[in-house]
Structures are given as C-alpha cells and as structure tokens.
Amino acid sequence: MRRKITEKLIGWKKKKGRMPLIINGARQVGKTYSALSFGKDFYDSTAYFNMEDSVELASVFERDLDPERIIRELEAFSAQKILPERTLVIFDEIQASERALTSLKYFCEKAPSYHIIAAGSLLGVALNRVKYSFPVGKTETVNLYPMDFEEFLWALGRDTLAENIRMAFSSFEPLSLHDTAMDIFRKYIVVGGMPKAVAEYTDKGDFNYVTAVQKSLANAYIADMAKYASPQETTRILAAWNSLPGQLAKENHKFQYKMIKSGARSAEYETPIAWLEAAGIIYKCTRVTQGLLPLAAYSDNSSFKIYLMDTGVLCSKFGISPNIIMNMPHAFDQFKGALTENYVMQGLRANEVDPFYWNPDNKLEVDFVFQNSLGQIIPIEVKSSENVRSRSLSNYCARYAPPYSIRLSPKNFGFENNIKSVPLYALFCLDALR
Secondary structure (H helix, E strand, C coil), rough: CCCCCCCCHHHHCCCCCCCEEEEEECCCCCCHHHHHHHHHHHCEEEEECCCCCCCHEEEEECCCHHHHHHHHHHHHHHHHCCCCCCCEEEECHHHHHHHHHHHHHHHHCCCCCCCEEECCHCCCCCCCCCCCCCCCCCEEEEECCCCHHHHHHHCCCCCCHHHHHHHHHHCCCCCHHHHHHHHHHHCCCCHHHCCHHHHHHHHHHHHHHHHHHHHHHHHHHHHHHHCCCCHHHHHHHHHHHHHHHHHHHHCCECHHHHHHCCCHHHHHHHHHHHHHHHCCEEEEEEECCCCCCCHHHHHEEEEEEECCCCHHHHHHHHHHCCCHHHCHHHHHHHHHHHHHHHHHHHHHCCCCCCCCCCCCCCCEEEEEECCCCCCCCEEEEEECCCCCCCCCHHHHHHHHHHCCEEEEEECCCCCECEEEEEHHHHHHHHHHHH
C-alpha cells in the first residue's frame, strides 16, 4: 500500500547528519510494512530483527553496546551481511529490549554509517517505566497513524479523484464528483484506516471480513493491556477503554469519569487514560477557554474529550452496521455527530495537528482550534449534516477575528463570509494549511 510516510523516510535517508530513526505508532498501523517496503525499494538489502521473537536476539545487546560487535553478532544471527549505507537495519518492537533502545545512542555517535530504523507499538508505554533510558538527542522520530482518506483512495485505485479533490481545495470551486467522493467517504468511516482492514475491503469488498479484522485488533489491544500493565492497572485500563463508546454517545462529549463506574475519580483513572494515549489507541483533545496565543496557556487539563484513533475500530466497538453509515437514517443523528468528530480528530492527528476545543462557558463550543505554522489560530467547526448554521463559530469569530475559519461538512467546496467550506472527504487537504 502507498503510504505518505515513505516520503519522510526518503528524506531521512538523504539527510546529512542522519541519526537512527524511530517510527512511533499504535499496533498494526503499518510501521513494519512501511519500513520493510522502504528497505526493499531503496536499499540493496534489509536486515530485520523483531525484539519480541527471541531471547537470544535480545542477549546480543546485553554484553556491551559496541556497535561493531553488535553488527557482527547480528550478521551471525541473521546469516546475512550488514553493509554500511547499503543495508537497512530494522529493530522491530524495540520496547521489548531496553538495551537495544539504548544502543541507538552508540550507533549515532560511533557508527552513523549504519542506517537503522526502530519501531515500537508500545514504546510510549515502555518509556513511562522508570528503568527505560531513552537516547535523547541521538535519534529522530516520525509518527505513523492509520491511513487517512487520501491513502484510502490510493488503496482503492482512485488516485485521480484524490488529485481532483486537492485541485478543488486549492481553488474552492465545487467538485463535480462530490457525490461520488461522499459515497466513498462513508465507506471509509466504516472500514477506517487500519491497513489490514483496508486490505480486506479492497480484496473482498465484504464488510463482514473488515469487522472481523477490527474485532481482532481490539482484542490485541486488550492483550497488550494484560501484557504490559499490572493486574490492577489492566482492570482500570480496560474499564476506561470500555467506557469510550458511551462517552462519545452522550450529547456532551466531554470525558466524564462517572461513565467508567459510579463514584470513579480522576486520581484512579488518570494513569489508565495516559496508558491508552501512550499506546496510541486514543487521542485526547483538551479544552481552551480563550482563542489567544499560545493556546496551551489557556488550556484546562481537567476538561477534555477522548476519541478513538480509528473510526473503523469505533464502529466495530459500537456494533454499528455498515448499512446505517451508508444510509445515515435520522435515528442515527445523535451519534452521527460524534462519529464525524472522531473522523476529524483522526485526520487532524494524521496531519500532525494536535488541536484543542474552545469552550468558554456552558453555552458556546467550537469543535477544534489549532495553531498553524504562521502562529495563527484557526477554528474548525464540524457538521455531520447539511445544516451548517453555527452560533458558536460566529461568536468565536466576533471575539477573535481569525484570518479565516474552516467548516467541515457534507456540503461542497465554497468560500464566503471568511469561512472555508471544506467537504468532510477533503480533510486530508488541510496539510496545506498547517
């Protein structure tokens, strides 16, 4: 599958002063596939090592952290030559070996001619443990997220449609294939962006196979909780995880601890939520009370929303039939908004945007606000239906006079009253506004 991370990997390979690269991301977002594909296309050979697979492999790093000795023993272990500049070395699931992670510092300092990529599904969880020593300043990091809608279009062979959407975004002229794009968008909501689920859909076109993949992913997350957390932590993490559909289903999407269990307190569940966030399974969106620079100075960390990292997994967890998403009946209206918001949060994070939501009081709320590279604060209003009137957005604009606003909705492209109307399917185009 074609992934946007490839361009970042090419840039890393060409960079002078290149350091070992760490690919961060949730389980099964495509880290290993992307690294292996990159090695196959851009190197003479690839040496792949999974740190979870072998105690003997982990022991290679236990004696000392001399890069030349490690390379010799890895060559013996894999029965292949590892050549500077010509072989891509991949350390997968690196969180399983603290010493392997630490070795990246010495590869950076003493053997920079070796091209090394490390990947870790639960690296963020591992680094929260006291024993881990991260090679600060000696590695580069890139994040990988579920496939966005543009990558989904590529997987479907709809590259030309993706190009047409980008052209319409650049001019804000209506897209003639708007209805077609909306139909595919609804399929994306159900399938989501997890590569294995996308592969099942493109191969079979059967949502039943897709749902089976999504459920297996959810089970894998639960297994990780039991593997990497204490029994008491696991119980609380699982309770927080299971509360997420209910948190999104209510009219006010603000996270409430009482939804986990009666009498639950933040002190009990802050760590489980941090675990889910570190594992890349959820995204946290914090409230700001002002639309002023810097946004973080006006954040209220006690008030936040939580979204799942993939709409497909969310639909599976809710047990939502694909037919409901395809037809969007009025009975589904209340949750449709939450699902659409989740999609937007997922897409923003894929674009390396870490947004807040604006909520100065109990009456007004703008779904997302973010600070772009020019230091401008841009509000984003999300609408799941054709009715796009918004008192909150008007109020925000009157208070803070942003350079422009963005409205994401099922409507076609347009630009009036200083509001850029962007169809939901064109969310990936916001990378041009960062």
